[in-house]
Amino acid sequence: MSTATDLAELTARVRAHLALRHPDSPIGDLKTLPGGHSGLTYSVTAGDARYVVKAVPPGQRPVGRNDVLRQARVLGALAGSAVPVPAVVASDDRQPAWFAMDFAAGEAVEPVLDAPEVPAGTARARMLEIASVLRRLHGTDIRTPGLGAPEPLDAAGELARWSRTLHAVPAELRPGGEELLTRLADALPSDGRQPVLLHGDFRLGNVLCAGERAVAVVDWEIWSVGDPRIDLGWFLLFTDHRNFPHLGRAVPGLPTEAELLDTYRDGRPPLPAMDWFRALGRMKMAAIMGHNLRRHREGKHHDPDQERLPPTIAAMIRTARDLLA
Missing domain, CATH: 3.30.200.20 (Phosphorylase Kinase; domain 1)
Incomplete structure (x- = not known):
């Protein structure tokens, strides 16, 4: 403090x-x-x-x-x-x-999670807009002077990093977590992509928008360099409220994951192994939520809202396993 x-x-x-x-x-x-x-x-x-x-x-x-x-x-x-x-x-x-x-003037609202509600048409347009922003971000030259890019993380490195986070969550707060980590390790993609600049938490909640236009990508605390599908698997999570039981709300007309991927690709070939990276994104969300819930229950950060998380944590793990079945 x-x-x-x-x-x-x-x-x-x-x-x-x-x-x-x-x-x-x-x-x-x-x-x-x-x-x-x-x-x-x-x-x-x-x-x-x-x-x-x-x-x-x-x-x-x-x-x-x-x-x-x-x-x-x-x-x-x-x-x-x-x-x-x-x-x-x-x-x-x-x-x-x-x-x-x-100070960038705009609002950063995650349609399925945050208040205030954004008109459905605006939310849809913003999500498609930032899919294009993400494509441009991933086109950044990681040798740009002054960036000081770290060593790239491949899929195996990203899995190892977040596995440690999930393991730090008590087992009772992550039902099925061990099986999910085993499945992720067994299905590890072997087709590495050219490393790109990653935001690490790319979603509408971290992009200030004015109307339908993106004016500033913010919250760069965990940027890194690695496989572009790491950012994509995370971003796609936020198009469907059903990924967040007891937390999310339905927003009619939001782009589907397929629409977002098409916008991101902009005519380029499909990206392989996306189901693995979608499952990885869910595991990461379960790890983050489990960590926050543990800190609340241990009295390290009092926030009763964290008690709403168990159904979403369980759903993240369950649907990630389904993607890898």
Whole structure:
């Protein structure tokens, strides 16, 4: 948690940098932006301009999701590309590190999960729009200067990484999980794709939209390099509310998985082994939800809403097994 002293020190550092950009404008206070799940996220004004600041929590190491400068790096590499992202305007690598980016006006709403509801036609158009954005993201040159791309993860590496997460969930919270991991390992695809830039959590909930247009892809905490089907298998999960029992709601007219894949491919040949990557996406969702539920029950993060997750966790594992049958 950030103390008043920590926040005052961070505010002073941000103001000093933004004052160089806006020498004759008042710089406002940092205001917490709700909804963030990693690091600290604030908004701040400088005259008529508005920015978002992401910072490492005081006392924590800048690793993993807290490595905010890693996020700034991918945003900088994508600046001016065909992938819409906020522009990074300032950064400071002194600890705790932080960076500031343009405030992108828009809404990021996952139609089958989030409130407020989006008109069905708008939700459909947005989902098809961002399928094209994902294609352009995967077309990014991973040798782009400043990106500092990590070593690529293939299907085996991605499976190993998320298997560890699922194994950290108590067995009673992941019924059928061991069988699913065995099936995934036994059916591991051998046809690796050329590594691409991956968002890691690509979906409408992480794309700010204005009307039917995507204006900014946000939340780059877990970007990586690897098989494009990793992003696709995750993205396809969110087109059907039935994947989320007790959580999702029906949205008529959303694109089917086949429509999204056709839009993404844009005339290119079909992608093989997609059922395996669809099953992998479900396993990952079960692992994340199981982790969150475990933390709630252990008293590490009190959130009674987590008690709604068991039916969806079970459904994710069950339908993933069905895909691999």
